[in-house]
Amino acid sequence: MSSNASCNLLKDVKPFKTGWRVRVKMLHSWKQNFGGETLECILADETGGKIHASCKRSQMFRVQRGLPIGEWRFVENFTVSQAGGQYRPTNLQYKMTISGETVISKSDLQNNNHFLDLASYEDIIEGKLNPYFLIDVIGEIFDMRTIQTVKVKNEDRKRVVFRLRDTNGNDMECCLWGRFTELIESHLQENEGKLIICLIRFAKISYYKGNIQITNAFDASLVTLNPEMQEAVDFKERLLQALLPLAIVENKPAYKAVKQQAEDWDDVQVCSISEILVAVEIHKIESQTAPVSLIESGSSIFSAGEVSKFDPNSQNSAEDVTTPFSKRKDNDDLPDVTSASKKLCTDTIKPEKTKTE
Template identity: 55%
Template sequence: MSKLTTFVPLTKLRPFKDNWRIQVKCLHSWKQNTPFVGDTFEMVLADQWGNKIHATSKRSLMQRIQRVLPIDSWGVIEHVTVTPAGGQYRTTNYKYKMVIAEDAVLSRSDLVDDRVFISLANYEEIENGTKKQAFLIDVIGRIYDLGDVQTVQVSGEDRKRVLFRLVDAEGNNLACCLWGTYAEQLEPFSLNGKDQTIICLIRFAKIKEFRGIFWICHDVGSNFL
């Protein structure tokens, strides 16, 4: 049995140590392939204080991690390391990224906490360009001006795309673009239900600027309510 009896907040993690014991909830996970690292398993984790961190592991550890820590569940992880977070878009604003290696110890947690840890971005900050574009954001609103789901060529491959605008409670609106399976989620409404009221929550979205307009584009997750 581990001698570690308390949980460390994610904001206390630092490099050059691995004797951390953390209790976290998996908010999202996905597989990734990059030229430099190869196949990896990526996650966004949160602790009970609401702190979030990006976590990564080798693809070979994915099934082991998912058995203990599937999406929306809590688990305990011991012996992890952190490294400086980088990249053009970061899933959280924390300066470190967690690395789960073969020697990490994972176990289930009995914590019951149904919070989803959404951090909604402000429309006006996005429109004015004051919201940082380096981090992924959560955004929610009513879909307006929903276009047709189209198939377009991207790097020689056919991909589905849909364009629309999101409107908040104050009437501010943002241009949005969803691709692939996320666009397919809107296809039934695009074909038959454009007059319906559709509330859209896009999690981990990118802010992109194109021809002077700031766009919301999906990254690793979206939900339609």
């Protein structure tokens, strides 16, 4: 078939025939072994529509070679069946199966779109999203807890729990397991003191002790820390704009530090967003009362209690803010609970009940 022949969109493919022809980009693939080893894939077309594709072990090498990650390819002569399983990488009703009859050929299309479909924190928290569909989510990491090793099905597995925050001040709990825990542990050791943006693709919405929690869905999920894609850059800019209004903190050390970080994100160590919010509140208090400086001159590091949601219009917001203190020796015994990038220790525990993926 000619490479110029028309293609179908993924939303249009249905089980009644095998002569479909689509142009797709491979977004992610992983091996799975449930009753036989298979290669699972997530493909996207030019509109951002996605489909879950699969092939048996006998076709793995051919598919991996023919459908490299991030490249566009034509795929034709495949079967389509009803999507099954408790958790699905896409919200399409159908799943593609690649067999020996399937033809994969190159495409000249150049499109670097990552086809992110970032879920709204409000929709997640309010339970508006179907928990059986995997989602994309991005946020700033804070309130990082100690990495733990727990027993799951008689095997030791690492997990880390933290909270993710969006640009509107909403936050929710996140729990990552296995290799994703090791990824975060390594990143924190190399980037201590810096803000960390976390992107989780194909994440699972779950419930733990009655609360919403984001977690990874086995190897179907992808985790990237401080990603460089445009969507992540835009998120960082919105985060700074939302939490550091120029009119409030233009002359404050915290603002200067974060403004510098916005220009050179990777090389500047700055305080966490929670600590910056404290600086904002102090400046507001000083502006409304006698100018008493609580911020050490020339310092851009503050410590404060956890700030889950910042409401600048709240009458109680100023009263609820913990006063920052400078990093002097006489304060070494006071805990710093806000930074997401402090060096973490690892505990081994054996709880009576553990949460599995």
